[in-house]
Amino acid sequence: MEPEIIKIPLPSLFSFDECIWFLDRNLDDCMHVVAGNRVRKLLYEQEPLLLEISADDTYLKIEILSGKCSDPGFVTRHIEEWFDLNRNIAPFYKLLKKDKALTPLCARYKGFRIVGIPDLFEALCWCIMGQQINLDFAYRIKRRFVERYGTSITYEGKSYYLFPRPETIEVLTVEELRLLQLTTRKAEYITGIAREFSSGRLSREALTALPTEPDMLEQLLSIRGIGEWTANYTLMKSLRAMNCIPYGDVGVNNALFQIKGIHQKNNRLLVDEVFNNFEGWKTYLVFYLWRSLRNKEE
DNA sequence: CCCCAGGGCCATA
C-alpha cells in the first residue's frame, strides 16, 4: 500500500510561509495553485501526481490528491529540490551580519529560501518569455503557453498543468507562438531551445556534467536567445549554482540603490564590491535583494 | 505621449 501522505522534516532556517509568499505574490502563475497556507502542484512521475503541500512546526506534509505514486522518494527529492531544503543557510546569514546595511534582511526574511524551477526547459522558456516585459504580462503569456501545449488533469473541477515538453514545442511555427503574443524573436528562441533539448545537445545532465559554473554559463550563452541575464537566472533557479549575478538586472540595481545607495547602472565594479564578500552565496544574496523590493506591499 | 518593464541580437565604429 503506497503512502498517501509524505512527511519531510523541516530544516532550521526554513520558512514555509516565505515559500507561500513567493508562490502567491499576486502574480497569476499557472504552474501551481495557492490556497491559504497550502500549495497544489502537478508533478510527473510515471503519471501526473497532484500534490498538496502544507507545513506544521516540524514537518512539511505532502498529500497526493490524485494519481498513483510508485516512488515516494521521487516526490520527496523533488520537493527538497524545489524548496532547497537540503542546504544549511546559516553561513549565509553569518555573511549578511557582517554587512550593516544588509543585516536587517536576516530577521525580515528569516528562513526565506530560493524556490527553484527544477525543469531546465521550463526555466529557460520562462526567462525568454519574461525578457524585457512587465511581469504581469509575462505570466499571462506563460499561462497561454502552458494551457495550450501542456498536459493537464482536472481535480475538483479545477485544472492543473505540467509544463510543455520540448518535443511538443520544437515543431511549432513562429506564427502559432505569435498568437500567444510572444514576439517573433522570442518564438524563434523558444523553438530553438526546444530543438536543443530534443536533439540531446542540451540537457540537465549534460550541463551538470561540466566542471565549473563558468563552463555551464558558457554553454548556455552559446544558444541563441540566452544572454547573460537568462543564463545566470537559469543556473540559479534550475541548477542551483551558488555564485551567479545577473548583471544589469533592474531589481538588483534598485535594491542595491535602496539599501546601499549604489545608483550607477551597469557598474559591475560597485556591484562586485558588495558581492565579493558573499563567495559561495552570491546567488542567495541576489534573491534576498529581490525579496527586499517587495517589502512595501506588506 | 512618454517611459519603463526580472533582455538579447545585431550592426556599427
Next chain:
DNA sequence: TATGGCCATGGG
C-alpha cells in the same frame, strides 16, 4: 568593448 536601434505589449 561599447553604444544604439530594434523588437512588441501593457501599465504608470
